[in-house]
Amino acid sequence: MEVKQSDPMNLQLDPFFDLSKDCLCIADYDGYFVKVNPAFIELLGYSEEELKSRLISEFIYPEDKELTAAHRERLKKNVPLVNFENRYVCKSGDVVWLHWTSTPMENERLIYAIAKDITHKKKLEADRILHLGELSEANDKLKQLNYTTSHDLRSPLNNILSLVDLIDLTKIDDVETLDLIRYIRLSAEGLKTSLNSFVDTFKQNDISNRNLEEVDFRASLQKVRNSISTLIQNAGVEFHLDFSSLESVRFNAAYMESIFLNFITNSIKYARPNVTPIISIVTDQKNGEKTLTYSDNGLGIDLDKVGHLIFNLNQKFHDNEDSKGVGLYLVYNYVTSLEGSIDVDSKVNEGTTFTIKFKA
Numbered sequence: 001m002e003v004k005q006s007d008p009m010n011l012q013l014d015p016f017f018d019l020s021k022d023c024l025c026i027a028d029y030d031g032y033f034v035k036v037n038p039a040f041i042e043l044l045g046y047s048e049e050e051l052k053s054r055l056i057s058e059f060i061y062p063e064d065k066e067l068t069a070a071h072r073e074r075l076k077k078n079v080p081l082v083n084f085e086n087r088y089v090c091k092s093g094d095v096v097w098l099h100w101t102s103t104p105m106e107n108e109r110l111i112y113a114i115a116k117d118i119t120h121k122k123k124l125e126a127d128r129i130l131h132l133g134e135l136s137e138a139n140d141k142l143k144q145l146n147y148t149t150s151h152d153l154r155s156p157l158n159n160i161l162s163l164v165d166l167i168d169l170t171k172i173d174d175v176e177t178l179d180l181i182r183y184i185r186l187s188a189e190g191l192k193t194s195l196n197s198f199v200d201t202f203k204q205n206d207i208s209n210r211n212l213e214e215v216d217f218r219a220s221l222q223k224v225r226n227s228i229s230t231l232i233q234n235a236g237v238e239f240h241l242d243f244s245s246l247e248s249v250r251f252n253a254a255y256m257e258s259i260f261l262n263f264i265t266n267s268i269k270y271a272r273p274n275v276t277p278i279i280s281i282v283t284d285q286k287n288g289e290k291t292l293t294y295s296d297n298g299l300g301i302d303l304d305k306v307g308h309l310i311f312n313l314n315q316k317f318h319d320n321e322d323s324k325g326v327g328l329y330l331v332y333n334y335v336t337s338l339e340g341s342i343d344v345d346s347k348v349n350e351g352t353t354f355t356i357k358f359k360a
Helices: 014-019 038-044 048-053 062-076 119-166 175-206 217-227 229-235 253-269 303-309 327-337
Strands: 023-028 033-036 081-089 095-105 110-117 212-216 238-242 248-252 278-286 289-296 341-347 351-357
Touching: 023 038, 033 048, 038 048, 062 081, 062 095, 081 229, 095 119, 119 175, 212 217, 212 253, 217 229, 217 238, 217 253, 217 278, 229 253, 248 253, 253 278, 253 327, 303 341, 327 341
Parallel strands: 238 278
Antiparallel strands: 023 033, 023 110, 081 095, 095 110, 212 248, 278 289, 289 351, 341 351
16 A cells, blocks of 8 residues: 655644744744734733734833844844843733744745743742842851951950959969969960951851862863853854963862853853954963953943942843843852952943952
8 A cells, every 4th residue: 555655844834833832923024923823922912913013022121122123133134043031011011031042034034933931930030049149148247247256255355364464463362262363364265265266267268268279271161161062152252262371270160160151151141232252361470470361342331330339249230131140249259269359341332351360
């Protein structure tokens, strides 16, 4: 019996389009929806006619319109869009977060797109950042209390010891009283020694000398690049590297990888639309000072306005949907916890440069 093979081009795709739980749509180059599936209609709350009769930009959250428009222009130049997130305003007034993958069909002058509703995920991330901030604040207060208490208690102890020294023991004949004075002095000296030891130990733990090793810059960077290779490739990042003056430094390996990860992902998130991200990483060693300089050509930061906040927790300086306000806070704490320092130089639309000075 002859078996007739089905032609894939003739397969009916409407059931897939209609039954998908993800939001599927087709848009034209003029900025209008040509087709939307039921999941998209249900999520936004508009009728199919309403969605098709208005410009797509009218449904986008105001703060996301400019960035979305820039990516739409890239789509019209036949550049696919992946891992893009923006907000839409529902008919009810609610705001939803969508994660997009879009492919242009230049011959048809159409854009085929899939969007996933990630509103719940964004809420969880916001809650996590809020809790992280609260924990960090509580931890800072606890550390300050420990330092303050340990430091301040030594003053009255020193006063007690001074008062004991002022006592003229030759004027005291009672043996029990003399013994009691000696015990008071011994107890005060013992408590002072314990407090000094506690403060020194606390400081030692706080600056984190744990897990230090000779960290190779190139190997650490390559490990990070491998872990986010798809993100780097999609963004078209160009790297300019020079580790010839300083190939390694004594540091925490996990911290170094996290620093590179946060710097690179920030450069990609805050790249200028239609401008290839260029990242430069240079190490140097002069007069005993070891430095790492990281630069990009991204959107930059207005340091006159927000320079004093740049390393604080939960600070965001651009309307980027993926910004959490945590990365630079972590980088700062990694560097300073190991007694290094970090400086920033930046100009709007000219890029940003971070200079890390390692502990000598």
